[in-house]
Amino acid sequence: MMNDTPRANRPHIAIFGRRNSGKSSLINAITxxxxxxxxxxxGTTTDPVYKSMEILPLGPVVxxxxxxxxDEGELGQLRVKKTLKILDKTDLAILLLDSENNDLSFEKEILxxxxxxxxxxxxxxxxxxxSSPDIKEFExxxxxxxxxxxxxxxxGINKLKEQIAKKAETIDFEEPAIIGDLINRYDVILHVVPIDKAAPKGRLILPQVQTIRDVLDHRGINIVVQDAELDEAIKMFRDKVKIVVTDSQAFGRIKKIVPNDIYLTSYSILYARYKGELTEMVKGANKIKTLNNGDCVLISESCTHHRQKGDIGQDQIPKFLEELSGKKLEFEWSSGTTIPEDLSKYKMILHCGGCMINRKQMMSRINKAKEKNIPIINYGVFLGLKFNVLDRALDLFPQAKQIWSP
Ligand SMILES: Nc1nc2c(ncn2[C@@H]2O[C@H](COP(=O)(O)OP(=O)(O)O)[C@@H](O)[C@H]2O)c(=O)[nH]1
Ligand SMILES: [Mg+2]
Structure with missing residues (x-):
């Protein structure tokens, strides 16, 4: 539901065990x-099923x-593979045994x-x-x-719930701040939210909503305008505005309007840090010059929205990347919660802000790219580069700025 804590922000608890060990029953018992x-x-549960719920005393979880x-057979193996993928986004695992099961080979493997x-x-x-098994033997x-x-x-269910809450406390579910660490009480944050064809009807998108919320949490003051009203808003609040946050696609127009002594950044750059590692994205941006003709680039988006003509991932990013690198490139696309298993054919990965996946998943993608030495850049950093404002957009993040070598 729209009013709930977004799924990506809740701790993810995954239950692993054999078929019929009672995983689904356990979820019902806990809730x-x-x-x-x-x-x-x-084998009734085939694909992983996500349930948002409250576990007291812990609170909202998935x-x-x-x-x-x-699971066995060809189809079964596919399901096992999907189950193992879940580990990439698991904050807390429950390994479930059936009291009547004595062979622990599968359990050993997943553990x-x-x-x-x-x-x-x-x-x-x-x-x-x-049955009452010899628990010491299992242990x-x-x-x-x-x-x-x-x-x-x-x-034993109440004990288990307490145990979950206790374990959860020791885990750092806290995600890094979106913008809160950059502001003090009464700081004015000016948001530029273009309402164009791509904007959803009647609402704002998640990164905008979450950034506005983070400003409120840190006692800052939000002003939200479309780009046409930005000029006037700056005139009205010239000496008050600390940071202008814009949709990356409006960078080009906006940078001319925002005076140089006001910080300027984008939701996707904020998200590059919030969901992953901004420094890694900047390292990736440094590598654009090293691309060669015919190199294959993966464009990866975490949401599965319907692609429109002129879409940023479909048309604009490929075009910009060829312009920036001066090379003729090949492109492949992936969307949703998976990326291609084998990344080795790609020379670069361009990734969206990742608002639909959690930090763990994004970090796992970044780490996979790192392992293979594939530069990865998110849309925000890339568009900053394209519109020649990356340098300025990184002023808020000295660590990343240090790495940046235009
Ligand atoms: N007697 C008993 N049966 C259970 C228990 N938990 C689950 N079951 C039964 O075991 C079977 C498999 O349960 P299910 O939750 O679907 O297992 P899953 O395949 O791991 O999700 C069902 O017939 C359940 O009713 C339990 O604690 N005691
Ligand atoms: Mg089940």
Whole structure:
């Protein structure tokens, strides 16, 4: 729902276990609702299912119900792969065992991955109403503490919820500030929000909403205008405005209007820092000159909005990149929550602001690119470059500015 904490900002708790271990039942037991599909049929949950919910005393979270880690056959293997991908966005993992299961091979495998990724994990043995297993044996084999529950009788469920809340406290779910760390009480932030064909009807987009909210949280003062009113707004508040934040696509027009002693940046540059690593994006921008004719560039967007002609990702970015590099390039596109498995063919990745994915996912993409030594740039940094305002837009971020070598 529109009024809720956006999904990308909630801690993600994922439940892993074999088919029929009771993952879906456990979600229902934790939330006291029938929101996940329970079935005695093996492999009922095929794709990962996301549920936004409140877990008291923790608060709003996203719980991810996954397919079994022991799924078999070609289709089953595909499901297992999808389940493993979930690890990229998991803040807290629950490893669920069936009390009647003695072979722990699948569990060992996924636990290793969880630990390798540094994800905190809670071990849970389910169906203790059916049998009382030797829990020490499980703990010795997996080197993990286990809680005993029954999703059916609800035994142990409250303890588990407390454990989730306790573990969650120790995790740094706090995302870095969007803009709050740059402002003091009463600072005036002027937002430039062009209402053009691409703007959604009747509302603002998430980065605008979240930035405005962050200013409010830090006791700043928001002024929001379209670009046509910017001139007048600057005249009215000339000595008061500290930062102008604009839609990147309006950079070109706006930079001439905003006096040089006022900071100027964009939502996507703020997001490059909030969702990932601004410095990495600036490093990527430094690499545009090294592109060669025929190099393949991946354009990756986290949302799946309908593409329009003249669309930034479809038309404008490729055109600008060829202009900036002076080379003839090949382009491929990806959208949604996945990027191509094998990135090695790409010489550069251009990424959107990532408002639809969480920081963990964005960081995992950045790290994958880093591993392969592929420069990655987000739209905001790229458009800053294109409109010749990157230098100025980085004034707020000295660390990134230092790296920037035009
Ligand atoms: N007796 C008992 N049965 C359970 C328990 N938890 C789940 N089940 C049953 O186990 C089967 C599989 O449950 P489900 O939640 O769909 O498992 P999933 O495949 O891991 O999501 C269903 O028939 C459930 O009713 C439990 O704690 N005790
Ligand atoms: Mg299920």
């Amino acid at each position: 006291n609702q029938d929101i996940a599909l329970v079935s005695s049929q093996k 719980v991810i119900d996954t397919a079994g880690i022991d 290793n991955l969880i630990i390798k990724k540094g994800i905190p994990v809670i071990g849970v043995v389910n169906k203790i109403d059916l 010795n084999q997996l080197k993990l503490k286990f809680l005993m529950v029954s999703a059916k009788t609800k035994e």
